[in-house]
Amino acid sequence: MAECRFAEKHSQMTKLQARVIVLLLAAILLALVAMQFGQRSAGPAPTQPIASNDGREPVQLDPQQLDYSLAQMRGLLAGLNEYDRAIGNSALAALADLAARHGPGAGKTAPAGLHDAQPANFRALSATMRQAFATMEKAARAGDLAGVRSARETAGNACVACHESYRFEPKPVG
Numbered sequence: 369m370a371e372c373r374f375a376e377k378h379s380q381m382t383k384l385q386a387r388v389i390v391l392l393l394a395a396i397l398l399a400l401v402a403m404q405f406g407q408r409s410a411g412p413a414p415t416q417p418i419a420s421n422d423g424r425e426p427v428q429l430d431p432q433q434l435d436y437s438l439a440q441m442r443g444l445l446a447g448l449n450e451y452d453r454a455i456g457n458s459a460l461a462a463l464a465d466l467a468a469r470h471g472p473g474a475g476k477t478a479p480a481g482l483h484d485a486q487p488a489n490f491r492a493l494s495a496t497m498r499q500a501f502a503t504m505e506k507a508a509r510a511g512d513l514a515g516v517r518s519a520r521e522t523a524g525n526a527c528v529a530c531h532e533s534y535r536f537e538p539k540p541v542g
């Protein structure tokens with residue numbers, strides 16, 4: 369009988385302990401979820417660059433430089449589409465005018481400090497691409513479709529090479 373009561377008491381304590389453990393685990397889980405949710409809703413601080421370990425070299429730009437550079441990029445991509453269409457249609461006159469817009473003079477409206485923010489090799493790749501567009505314009509004006517195609521390839525390779533080597537990131541403030 370005494371043994372029986374002891375066993376009962378013992379098993380009651382075990383149940384209590386189990387409840388405490390379950391409650392503790394639930395509390396920890398809730399805290400973790402809350403932390404995760406808090407982080408997600410707050411997001412990264414705007415001045416903090418988004419870290420990346422993909423091996424590309426970061427090019428730090430202020431907001432104006434970043435907007436300008438990305439807008440240029442989108443223009444280049446739209447341009448490639450138009451080039452390919454024009455090449456397909458052998459529309460060389462239109463292609464020459466388009467290539468003139470992407471030639472070496474294209475960076476004249478760049479915001480202050482952009483040139484200095486770009487690493488030398490970044491600028492070299494950019495110059496290679498601009499030069500390819502100048503070559504494309506010349507070939508198009510001369511009616512040289514093979515020359516246009518070859519310059520298109522050189523320009524495309526410069527896009528790829530630069531994208532493999534560099535990424536933009538917001539310049540830390542202060």
Ligand code: HEC
Pocket residue numbers: 427438439441442444445446448490491493494497523524526527528530531534535536537
């Ligand atoms: C000298 C370097 C360089 C060259 C040349 C270059 N890009 Fe980029 N481009 C970049 C970098 C750096 C980014 C930002 C990538 C990142 O942060 O992950 C970018 C981003 C872009 C984007 C994304 C734009 C946005 O709004 O998010 C497009 C589209 C793009 N490039 C197209 C092109 C095309 C098409 C060409 C060639 C005709 C080209 N780029 C040539 C460096 C270059």
